[in-house]
Amino acid sequence: MIQATNDFVIKFANVNGSGSASANELFAKAILRMGVPVSPRNIFPSNIQGLPTWYEVRVSEAGHLGRRGGVDLMVAMNPQTWATDVAEIESGGYLFYDSTKPLPPSAFREDIQVIGMPLTMLCVKHYNDPRQRQLLKNVLYLGGLSTLLGIEPDVVEKLLAEQYQGKPQLAQPNIDAFRLGRQWAADNLQPIGLKVRRADNVGDRIFVDGNTAAGLGCVYGGATVCAWYPITPSTSVAEAFEKYARKFRTTAEGEKKYAIVQAEDEIASIGMVVGAGWNGSRAFTATSGPGVSLMTEFIGLAHFAEIPATIINVQRGGPSTGMPTRTQQADVLACAYASHGDTKHVLLFPEDPFEAFEQSAAALDLADRLQTPVFVMLDLDIGMNQRLCKPFAWDEQRQYDRGKVLDFEELESGRPFGRYRDVDGDGIPFRTYPGTHPKRGAFFTRGTTKNVDAGYSERGPDYLENVHRLVRKFVTARGLVPQPVVTSARQPTRVGVLFYGSTSPAMHESAQRLASEGLGIDLMRIRAYPFPESVRDFVLAHDHVFLVEQNRDAQLRTLLINEYGLNPAHIQPILHYDGTPITARFISRAIRDHLDRIADLEGRAA
Amino acid sequence: MTYLAKPKLHHPSLKPNKVGFTRRDYEGRISTLCAGCGHDSISASIIQACWELDIEPHRVAKLSGIGCSSKTPDYFLGQSHGFNTVHGRMPSVLTGAYLANSELLYMGVSGDGDSASIGIGQFVHCMRRGVNMVYIVENNGVYGLTKGQFSATADAGSKSKKGVVNTDSPIDLVSLALQLGASYVARSFSGDKTQLVPLIKAAIHHRGAAFIDVISPCVAFNNHAGSTKSYDYVREHNDSVNFLDVIEHRNPIEATQPDDGSLIEVAQHDGSVLRLRKTDPDYDPRDRIGAMNFIARHQAQGEVVTGLLYVDPDARDFHQHLGTVETPLNKLGTADLCPGGTALDKLNASLR
Numbered sequence: 001m002i003q004a005t006n007d008f009v010i011k012f013a014n015v016n017g018s019g020s021a022s023a024n025e026l027f028a029k030a031i032l033r034m035g036v037p038v039s040p041r042n043i044f045p046s047n048i049q050g051l052p053t054w055y056e057v058r059v060s061e062a063g064h065l066g067r068r069g070g071v072d073l074m075v076a077m078n079p080q081t082w083a084t085d086v087a088e089i090e091s092g093g094y095l096f097y098d099s100t101k102p103l104p105p106s107a108f109r110e111d112i113q114v115i116g117m118p119l120t121m122l123c124v125k126h127y128n129d130p131r132q133r134q135l136l137k138n139v140l141y142l143g144g145l146s147t148l149l150g151i152e153p154d155v156v157e158k159l160l161a162e163q164y165q166g167k168p169q170l171a172q173p174n175i176d177a178f179r180l181g182r183q184w185a186a187d188n189l190q191p192i193g194l195k196v197r198r199a200d201n202v203g204d205r206i207f208v209d210g211n212t213a214a215g216l217g218c219v220y221g222g223a224t225v226c227a228w229y230p231i232t233p234s235t236s237v238a239e240a241f242e243k244y245a246r247k248f249r250t251t252a253e254g255e256k257k258y259a260i261v262q263a264e265d266e267i268a269s270i271g272m273v274v275g276a277g278w279n280g281s282r283a284f285t286a287t288s289g290p291g292v293s294l295m296t297e298f299i300g301l302a303h304f305a306e307i308p309a310t311i312i313n314v315q316r317g318g319p320s321t322g323m324p325t326r327t328q329q330a331d332v333l334a335c336a337y338a339s340h341g342d343t344k345h346v347l348l349f350p351e352d353p354f355e356a357f358e359q360s361a362a363a364l365d366l367a368d369r370l371q372t373p374v375f376v377m378l379d380l381d382i383g384m385n386q387r388l389c390k391p392f393a394w395d396e397q398r399q400y401d402r403g404k405v406l407d408f409e410e411l412e413s414g415r416p417f418g419r420y421r422d423v424d425g426d427g428i429p430f431r432t433y434p435g436t437h438p439k440r441g442a443f444f445t446r447g448t449t450k451n452v453d454a455g456y457s458e459r460g461p462d463y464l465e466n467v468h469r470l471v472r473k474f475v476t477a478r479g480l481v482p483q484p485v486v487t488s489a490r491q492p493t494r495v496g497v498l499f500y501g502s503t504s505p506a507m508h509e510s511a512q513r514l515a516s517e518g519l520g521i522d523l524m525r526i527r528a529y530p531f532p533e534s535v536r537d538f539v540l541a542h543d544h545v546f547l548v549e550q551n552r553d554a555q556l557r558t559l560l561i562n563e564y565g566l567n568p569a570h571i572q573p574i575l576h577y578d579g580t581p582i583t584a585r586f587i588s589r590a591i592r593d594h595l596d597r598i599a600d601l602e603g604r605a606a
Numbered sequence: 607m608t609y610l611a612k613p614k615l616h617h618p619s620l621k622p623n624k625v626g627f628t629r630r631d632y633e634g635r636i637s638t639l640c641a642g643c644g645h646d647s648i649s650a651s652i653i654q655a656c657w658e659l660d661i662e663p664h665r666v667a668k669l670s671g672i673g674c675s676s677k678t679p680d681y682f683l684g685q686s687h688g689f690n691t692v693h694g695r696m697p698s699v700l701t702g703a704y705l706a707n708s709e710l711l712y713m714g715v716s717g718d719g720d721s722a723s724i725g726i727g728q729f730v731h732c733m734r735r736g737v738n739m740v741y742i743v744e745n746n747g748v749y750g751l752t753k754g755q756f757s758a759t760a761d762a763g764s765k766s767k768k769g770v771v772n773t774d775s776p777i778d779l780v781s782l783a784l785q786l787g788a789s790y791v792a793r794s795f796s797g798d799k800t801q802l803v804p805l806i807k808a809a810i811h812h813r814g815a816a817f818i819d820v821i822s823p824c825v826a827f828n829n830h831a832g833s834t835k836s837y838d839y840v841r842e843h844n845d846s847v848n849f850l851d852v853i854e855h856r857n858p859i860e861a862t863q864p865d866d867g868s869l870i871e872v873a874q875h876d877g878s879v880l881r882l883r884k885t886d887p888d889y890d891p892r893d894r895i896g897a898m899n900f901i902a903r904h905q906a907q908g909e910v911v912t913g914l915l916y917v918d919p920d921a922r923d924f925h926q927h928l929g930t931v932e933t934p935l936n937k938l939g940t941a942d943l944c945p946g947g948t949a950l951d952k953l954n955a956s957l958r
Contacts, residue, residue, distance in 0.1 A: 276706040279707050392953065435709070438663070443688075445687070
């Protein structure tokens with residue numbers, strides 16, 4: 001049987017709507033409070049009640065937060081998925097199930113240890129209320145597992161007390177059920193090989209999901225208008241913005257220093273964001289792939305009319321109606337080139353909730369500075385799962401960068417103004433807000449048919465002047481966006497790996513493993529498009545370059561090749577796109593296989 | 607259409623209004639629409655209304671979608687910011703702009719293709735929300751810029767210039783606006799400035815979603831016999847229910863006013879008074895359900911009911927619904943908006 005301390009994967013198979021989510025989250029948090037890093041992942045259906053849902057927790061004292069793959073202990077609470085759940089357990093692993101109803105031996109496997117706890121029977125015996133019977137069943141198995149794994153009961157009871165703070169009538173029955181489960185397991189179950197032992201590897205890190213972080217980042221970043229339309233997996237971004245804005249931006253009189261509108265669709269959402277941006281408010285929307293598709297006409301207008309807009313795209317499985325509750329990084333090209341005509345947009349790629357917070361705030365600054373749409377490319381894996389990350393940070397001295405805006409005094413002083421004139425040579429023109437000055441600074445905003453002073457023009461040279469300036473502006477953006485992060489191998493190496501976003505923890509784990517096996521690789525984490533020149537230099541500096549992505553068509557690779565005219569043969573894609581988060585095992589194998597193939601070819605050639 | 611720019615010199619008799627602007631200061635660039643286009647008369651009415659109300663031009667934001675009507679904001683209020691947005695999507699852009707700054711006057715100009723077809727969803731929802739704006743549809747029943755296709759407001763049975771008879775039921779934007787909760791609804795005719803100018807002025811005074819459907823014949827594609835949006839047809843079938851005077855501040859009601867029920871005074875939230883001289887004794891513009899019935903009945907008889915059709919003087923607007931601060935959101939700075947590091951430390955602590 002598998003023997004592991006602080007390094008295993010436990011998966012809960014539940015029926016959604018059964019109240020299991022909060023018990024499972026409590027389980028993960030209890031381990032964290034014992035100083036052992038965990039990374040939980042919700043795998044859930046597009047449904048409210050009755051369908052299968054899973055919660056997978058990787059316990060890793062070493063701090064690996066990517067998905068590992070494989071399951072050491074399955075908590076099988078859903079008869080619908082019994083067969084596949086049992087099949088998924090690693091050989092030598094454990095199966096924990098509700099043994100109230102006897103199951104034939106054929107329902108089990110020979111190579112795993114089976115742990116039965118009569119949860120339903122215990123609930124029926126101790127509780128009369130049917131709702132209680134269901135909800136407390138989850139807490140009962142929490143108690144049982146805590147005994148088996150050695151989770152400290154005080155930690156769980158403290159968490160339960162915190163969860164039901166101010167509701168003692170709920171706290172006590174939960175604590176009682178937890179103790180009941182613990183005691184029953186102590187009296188009836190054999191110990192297992194998986195253990196949690198107190199450690200000190202969590203530090204001051206926080207445990208939060210990326211969508212909450214992004215919503216909070218928009219509050220900190222000074223967004224005053226949020227227009228959105230519900231879509232999984234982005235909905236909780238707007239909800240978090242509302243929650244924190246209500247908390248931090250309500251005056252003593254109860255008035256709000258923000259406006260949030262649930263629009264009639266994504267077209268209206270982005271329209272409102274564009275209108276607010278045009279009028280000098282920081283505005284954002286949160287959406288997912290299908291929403292971006294609907295927004296593209298407006299995104300093109302905002303690009304050409306040069307209006308700031310922040311779009312938080314929590315990517316999900318594509319195409320649009322495909323896998324709304326699964327994760328992918330498959331909107332890269334759709335966002336980079338969104339809209340008709342020659343358009344290119346700034347994309348940011350946060351790796352975790354810490355960066356989701358930081359980059360959402362940064363996107364609002366960048367959108368104002370560059371007067372253009374900026375995408376924050378989250379995905380479901382970071383967006384909707386709680387992740388251990390650095391605590392949010394904010395420099396008290398930081399002031400919002402509102403970009404090049406002429407105010408009343410500057411207009412009054414007679415400073416010349418031409419809306420689309422490149423006065424500084426960086427491609428970024430000055431703008432004015434409506435209503436600023438009675439005589440100066442007014443202009444008419446339209447798409448492309450204009451001259452440098454915003455007058456109507458269908459002349460070719462005027463068009464060219466404008467779109468060439470936009471190219472200059474995009475080059476300026478390379479220096480303003482978050483720069484790539486390089487992690488070099490201990491020894492010089494010919495192998496370089498590029499990656500971005502939620503791939504980060506799996507990539508770092510893979511690099512560690514490969515290094516321990518004697519293969520050193522240089523890593524570059526891309527954090528934004530347009531790519532700074534250092535990305536091109538990194539590619540050119542390595543003989544073997546990999547680009548790891550979670551989409552089928554190697555979208556960021558296409559973008560990179562396009563942008564710098566790189567040789568496609570030089571960049572080997574590593575692609576994972578079945579809707580589950582990428583794993584270190586997958587990446588390591590892909591790198592190994594490719595390098596072996598090349599060595600093989602070189603060997604044959606020699 | 608004229609290629610001759612008007613002289614820059616102001617005529618000495620052009621008197622400035624209370625805020626120091628002459629009527630010329632409210633004009634825009636020279637119209638590129640067809641000579642005789644109803645839309646130009648509407649632009650002229652907007653200019654007159656803003657000048658008479660002493661509105662500083664730069665305090666107006668004018669927004670439009672795409673189409674002939676949507677080109678017009680370039681032809682009035684040249685000292686205002688304007689935004690020619692996306693086909694059918696002016697309402698959302700206007701809503702966002704209004705959210706950013708509640709202090710400006712928002713003028714949305716749209717057409718029947720823009721508002722009744724591609725953008726009907728946005729039209730519907732901005733009326734529901736009570737966005738504080740003047741929303742004018744320049745309604746000619748036809749797609750002008752693409753040369754004469756029927757729009758969704760074309761009456762069933764009306765004939766296109768090419769002789770095609772429309773069989774689809776028309777959308778009546780006025781009835782729709784009433785149903786959706788617009789708090790100021792009017793209809794007028796581009797050929798009748800004496801009716802239209804006071805309607806625009808009253809709409810500007812109104813707080814909430816003010817909608818004006820202006821029948822505006824298309825001289826190029828929809829002004830022929832068989833059209834129900836031609837100058838001749840509308841003149842013959844126009845049934846005006848009232849005449850409107852906008853009195854900027856409430857004056858004591860004079861004793862000489864007739865008290866026979868033909869006069870209605872409606873006080874608006876800003877102190878102005880709408881004085882309506884009824885021409886149809888059955889019509890009360892404060893009764894929304896009654897207005898809907900009246901319009902439907904007369905529509906069935908082929909009549910185009912015009913005038914101030916409905917007004918709710920106590921309407922609340924979207925910012926009031928949202929409970930936002932009085933200071934425009936776009937004037938709030940870092941100190942107003944950023945919760946700061948100490949709050950973040952506390953929040954971090956709660957996430958452990």
